[in-house]
Amino acid sequence: MQLITRAGNDFSRRFSFIAMAVKSLPVRSCLIDGEAIVCNENGLAVFELIRRHGTIASALHCAFDLLELDGEDLRRQPIEKRKASLAKLLKGSHLSIVLNEHFEEDGAIVFREACKLGCESIVSKRLGSLYRSGRSVHWVKVKNPKAPAVKREAQENWGH
16 A cells, blocks of 8 residues: 555655555555645645645545546546545545545535635536546636635746
8 A cells, every 4th residue: 555646756654644544445455546635723724734844644635536446447437436436435434534525516606615715726527527647628627816825836936
């Protein structure tokens, strides 16, 4: 069992509680797409908190998608079926792995409410879409321009 970053680095030691939680899942093998997060006192994921060096015991794995389960490649199944399988797999799992909540309501309303909460962004995925690594016309990320991470990113890109 390994926690591999997009760049191919093994972060299993850095996020040891997440690694233990994934290892305890009732499967022979699985490949979960997600993101390690650290939340502030209000329960909001804060990018700056995950950038700390060393082991981060308070990190959670926010699970977005299930790509493989017990040797079966699920990437050609529609997103809603993969998410249902992921929810079933994670039901009753340890606190170090959480299912990323999704909403099937109007995207503009979800985005507005996410911004009110201070979320960094939302990702909209077309129902029925298959998994593709990287960018897809069926998956659109919209960033909250007022979120601290987005402001910092904009400043870094402008060299300020």
